Amino acid sequence: MELVDKMLSGDERALARLITLVEKDAPEAPQIMREICHRTGRAYWIGVTGPPGSGKSTLVDRLTAILRGSGLTVGIIAVDPTSPFTGGAVLGDRIRMQQHYLDSNVFIRSMATRGSLGGLPRTARRVAKLLDAFGKDILILETVGVGQTELDIIESADTTVVVLYPGGGDAIQTMKAGLMEIADIFVVNKADRQGADQVVAEIEAMLSLSPKDSDWQVPVLTTQALNNVGIEELFQAIESHRSILESTGQLSRQRQENLKKELVRSIEQGVSEQLARLMDKDQNLVAISEKVIRGEIDPYSTAIEILRDQAMLRNWLSRIEKEEQPE
Amino acid sequence: MELVDKMLSGDERALARLITLVEKDAPEAPQIMREICHRTGRAYWIGVTGPPGSGKSTLVDRLTAILRGSGLTVGIIAVDPTSPFTGGAVLGDRIRMQQHYLDSNVFIRSMATRGSLGGLPRTARRVAKLLDAFGKDILILETVGVGQTELDIIESADTTVVVLYPGGGDAIQTMKAGLMEIADIFVVNKADRQGADQVVAEIEAMLSLSPKDSDWQVPVLTTQALNNVGIEELFQAIESHRSILESTGQLSRQRQENLKKELVRSIEQGVSEQLARLMDKDQNLVAISEKVIRGEIDPYSTAIEILRDQAMLRNWLSRIEKEEQPE
Numbered sequence: 001m002e003l004v005d006k007m008l009s010g011d012e013r014a015l016a017r018l019i020t021l022v023e024k025d026a027p028e029a030p031q032i033m034r035e036i037c038h039r040t041g042r043a044y045w046i047g048v049t050g051p052p053g054s055g056k057s058t059l060v061d062r063l064t065a066i067l068r069g070s071g072l073t074v075g076i077i078a079v080d081p082t083s084p085f086t087g088g089a090v091l092g093d094r095i096r097m098q099q100h101y102l103d104s105n106v107f108i109r110s111m112a113t114r115g116s117l118g119g120l121p122r123t124a125r126r127v128a129k130l131l132d133a134f135g136k137d138i139l140i141l142e143t144v145g146v147g148q149t150e151l152d153i154i155e156s157a158d159t160t161v162v163v164l165y166p167g168g169g170d171a172i173q174t175m176k177a178g179l180m181e182i183a184d185i186f187v188v189n190k191a192d193r194q195g196a197d198q199v200v201a202e203i204e205a206m207l208s209l210s211p212k213d214s215d216w217q218v219p220v221l222t223t224q225a226l227n228n229v230g231i232e233e234l235f236q237a238i239e240s241h242r243s244i245l246e247s248t249g250q251l252s253r254q255r256q257e258n259l260k261k262e263l264v265r266s267i268e269q270g271v272s273e274q275l276a277r278l279m280d281k282d283q284n285l286v287a288i289s290e291k292v293i294r295g296e297i298d299p300y301s302t303a304i305e306i307l308r309d310q311a312m313l314r315n316w317l318s319r320i321e322k323e324e325q326p327e
Numbered sequence: 328m329e330l331v332d333k334m335l336s337g338d339e340r341a342l343a344r345l346i347t348l349v350e351k352d353a354p355e356a357p358q359i360m361r362e363i364c365h366r367t368g369r370a371y372w373i374g375v376t377g378p379p380g381s382g383k384s385t386l387v388d389r390l391t392a393i394l395r396g397s398g399l400t401v402g403i404i405a406v407d408p409t410s411p412f413t414g415g416a417v418l419g420d421r422i423r424m425q426q427h428y429l430d431s432n433v434f435i436r437s438m439a440t441r442g443s444l445g446g447l448p449r450t451a452r453r454v455a456k457l458l459d460a461f462g463k464d465i466l467i468l469e470t471v472g473v474g475q476t477e478l479d480i481i482e483s484a485d486t487t488v489v490v491l492y493p494g495g496g497d498a499i500q501t502m503k504a505g506l507m508e509i510a511d512i513f514v515v516n517k518a519d520r521q522g523a524d525q526v527v528a529e530i531e532a533m534l535s536l537s538p539k540d541s542d543w544q545v546p547v548l549t550t551q552a553l554n555n556v557g558i559e560e561l562f563q564a565i566e567s568h569r570s571i572l573e574s575t576g577q578l579s580r581q582r583q584e585n586l587k588k589e590l591v592r593s594i595e596q597g598v599s600e601q602l603a604r605l606m607d608k609d610q611n612l613v614a615i616s617e618k619v620i621r622g623e624i625d626p627y628s629t630a631i632e633i634l635r636d637q638a639m640l641r642n643w644l645s646r647i648e649k650e651e652q653p654e
Contacts, residue, residue: 030628037625126627256620263619264606266630271598274634279591292590293583298364300453301357303593307601 001028004035007134012104015134019109022126033126036133041255043075043132044242045139047157049182052144054163055189058225059234060142064100066235072138073105075131077124079112079143107131122269125156125262155258158251159241161234163187164203166195180206183218185237191222191230216244328355331362334461339431342461346436349453360453366460368582370402371569374484375469376509381490382516385552386561387469391427393562399465400432402458404451406439406470434458449596452483452589482585485578486568488561490514491530493522507533510545512564518549518557543571 006014022029048063050056060076067074100106109131111121120143128139141157162183167190186207188199203220219237223230245251278285288306291297333341349356375390377383387403394401427433436458438448447470455466468484489510494517513534515526530547546564550557572578605612615633618624 030625030631033625034628037622041622259619259622259626260606260616263616263626263630264602266627267602267633268595268599270630270634271602272595275591275594275598279587289587289590292586295364295368295586298357298360299586299590300593301361303590303597304357306594307597 001031001035004032007130008036008039010135012107015107015130018130019127022130023111023121023123025123029126033129036129039133040129041132043128043136043139045128045132045141045156045158046238047160048140048142048163049144049160050163050165050187050189054165055225056142056144056163059163059187059189059223059231060140061100062225062228062231063234064106064140066231067138068100068103068105070235073136074100074107074138074140075128075134075136076100076106076108076140076142077128077131078108078110079120079124079141107134107136120156128156155261158245158254159184159238161185161187161238163189164199165190166193166199180210184216184241185234186218186220187230187234188220188222189225192224192227196222214250215248216241328358328362331359334457335363335366337462339434342434342457345457346454349457350438350448350450352450356453360456363456363460367456368459370455370459370463370466372455372459372466372468372483372485373565374487375467375490376471376487377490377492377514377516379471381492382552383469383471383490386490386514386516386550386558387467388427389552389555389558390561391433391467393558394465395427395430395432397562400463401427401434402455402461402463402466403427403433403435404455404458404466404468405435405437406447406451406468434461434463447483455483482588485572485581486511486565488512488514488565490516491526492517493520493526507537511543511568512561513545513547514557514561515547515549516552519551519554523549541577542575543568 003014003018007018018032022032048056048060057078060078064074064076100108109127111124111127120141124141128141131139160182162185164186165188180203186203188196188203190196200220200222207218207220221230221234221237223234225231242251245254279289280286285306288297288302292299292302330341330345334345345359349359375383375387384405387405391401391403427435436454438451438454447468451468455468458466487509489512491513492515507530513530515523515530517523527547527549534545534547548557548560548564550561552558569578572581606616607613612633615624615629619626619629
């Protein structure tokens with residue numbers, strides 16, 4: 001594909017066009033991903049997540065400045081929750097990143113979450129791979145840590161940084177539980193606020209209870225991103241984590257595991273999409289679905305029967321075949 | 328099934344045993360669900376969700392007292408987040424419900440969420456149907472509102488009550504966005520705390536922005552569950568919502584929609600489980616997966632190819648057939 005060749009030779013406009021194609025799941029997307037596959041795996045992926053109000057964007061901005069100062073090129077994918085009313089991403093604090101907008105070695109892309117409940121967009125990993133193939137040294141995936149996102153980001157980042165802050169209220173308590181499992185590094189940002197020491201102590205207490213099963217001891221750092229305090233230490237911690245992942249072989253194991261999960265997820269999603277189409281088209285399925293809706297048969301046991309019914313599955317396949325062929 | 332007959336004739340021990348079978352996805356589960364199918368649909372399902380610390384359990388406890396006072400029987404399914412360290416549900420505040428433990432017309436079942444990030448357990452809806460078939464008039468599904476749970480509960484409850492409280496911190500802001508879409512009734516609990524008026528005003532402001540597409544105007548109530556204040560009004564609001572859903576035909580449309588979704592989800596989940604098994608067994612898939620892991624081929628485009636490869640899918644089917652047959 002000409003566009004891919006252009007991108008691989010450093011054409012930023014080609015990169016932007018490829019990202020758009022991948023983001024909208026264009027028919028060319030599989031070919032694009034196939035062609036760039038051998039050029040990926042060079043970039044180091046950093047995930048930054050935490051609750052709203054923790055100052056993640058400012059932290060990413062300051063970290064980017066340090067990375068650029070070390071001569072590294074940076075790609076940033078910032079995922080914002082979708083507004084339930086406008087349907088668009090809430091891009092308010094993207095404005096803080098503007099110091100890097102003019103730096104051609106920093107590429108910033110904002111994406112909206114899947115629905116207002118968070119979650120990394122399905123295409124975020126593919127966009128990150130484009131930036132990887134383009135030659136960015138460091139990729140930062142910044143997401144709001146509510147619910148599903150955490151599971152997604154742990155499957156995408158090499159090092160995951162979880163950002164908390166003093167004054168997040170009771171709700172933070174529960175989030176912490178989920179975040180505890182995914183953090184490689186904890187950051188308590190806005191550390192000049194009252195209660196920062198307590199948040200650090202709480203995290204350390206929780207960490208001390210968690211099972212130790214790796215060569216890495218999760219550090220709890222304090223930062224004041226707005227005042228540029230503690231960012232250098234964060235960079236050092238990321239570097240330390242990276243070198244341990246590399247020297248123990250954990251990095252390649254992690255990445256292999258994630259590739260396998262990505263394969264499974266992609267198949268599952270394809271099946272779901274085909275199923276959604278068939279539910280409205282396949283005569284047999286429509287009839288069954290109507291019986292379920294009328295309460296004549298139970299959805300759960302019916303699903304199990306459908307999955308065991310070979311004839312029905314073969315019938316689906318032949319329909320998929322016909323519909324998918326010309327495109 | 329004898330156990331089902333016993334349960335349908337009012338045997339509580341049979342009910343408890345059936346719940347256990349359904350909860351652990353026992354081989355008998357599909358048959359159980361098939362047999363009770365025609366006895367479900369009588370109970371009215373109330374979902375109660377909100378952030379940790381909002382006092383949901385106390386509210387449910389007080390509401391239950393009023394429901395019992397009206398002569399209604401009640402089934403409660405309380406879903407607690409799993410502790411990441413113990414692996415079990417955090418059942419601390421279940422103790423508050425103890426006034427109803429001795430009342431044989433109130434059946435209480437605690438379940439753990441799927442993982443620490445929340446989400447209604449896959450089997451919760453099936454357990455609720457057992458309680459419905461058993462003859463409970465009202466079912467209450469109480470869940471912590473973090474992330475995925477909201478999506479699940481809106482697909483299960485007839486009326487969804489969202490509980491917030493003053494002092495939840497910034498994180499509540501984002502939750503509100505997600506909760507805004509699912510609430511039929513808002514409750515600001517702990518209304519004697521400072522800031523309650525402001526929370527009410529904020530919710531009302533958000534509601535005024537949201538598109539009006541129903542006959543129901545979402546009310547914002549204030550309660551002090553601990554002091555038993557405002558619970559009667561909550562009960563009245565639920566009754567009003569119910570009568571509008573019933574008179575407009577929305578209730579049966581909603582339930583039909585949910586049954587269809589349940590069918591689709593159950594099929595999807597069955598496919599995922601079979602896929603997970605085949606990923607480790609099917610020679611072809613193992614070979615492909617290893618190529619993906621080695622970075623030789625891209626997972627996304629490979630998944631699409633697999634889904635278009637009829638021969639491979641037929642091969643899977645024959646394997647599923649063989650493995651599933653005797654059980």
